[in-house]
Amino acid sequence: MFALKTFPSPNCHEFINSGMERCKYCSITIDPQVANAAVELQDKINRSCNEASLSRNLAGAMWVGFFLRFVPFVGLVGSVINADRLHCCTRMAHLLAD
Ligand SMILES: [Zn+2]
Numbered sequence: 001m002f003a004l005k006t007f008p009s010p011n012c013h014e015f016i017n018s019g020m021e022r023c024k025y026c027s028i029t030i031d032p033q034v035a036n037a038a039v040e041l042q043d044k045i046n047r048s049c050n051e052a053s054l055s056r057n058l059a060g061a062m063w064v065g066f067f068l069r070f071v072p073f074v075g076l077v078g079s080v081i082n083a084d085r086l087h088c089c090t091r092m093a094h095l096l097a098d
Contacts, residue, residue, distance in 0.1 A: 007038035
């Protein structure tokens with residue numbers, strides 16, 4: 001089954017989908033091979049981020065009960081999400097540098 005996937009434009013890094021011939025943000029022409037490679041890379045990043053979140057959740061579970069009585073829950077969730085986003089960006093930078 002054909003499904004559109006999103007990946008960052010090689011030029012401007014805005015997320016576009018794999019069915020496009022041209023980036024809608026910077027108008028660069030997208031080579032289908034480059035698009036496929038970028039989609040695979042993005043899948044890899046998504047998977048590693050999911051794995052990272054999972055292990056973080058398991059490791060973090062024992063701390064939740066401890067912090068819950070001191071830290072407002074919303075603040076805790078917000079900081080976890082920010083940490084994940086930062087982590088994903090770092091991974092992406094490494095993968096793109098390869
Ligand atoms: Zn672009």
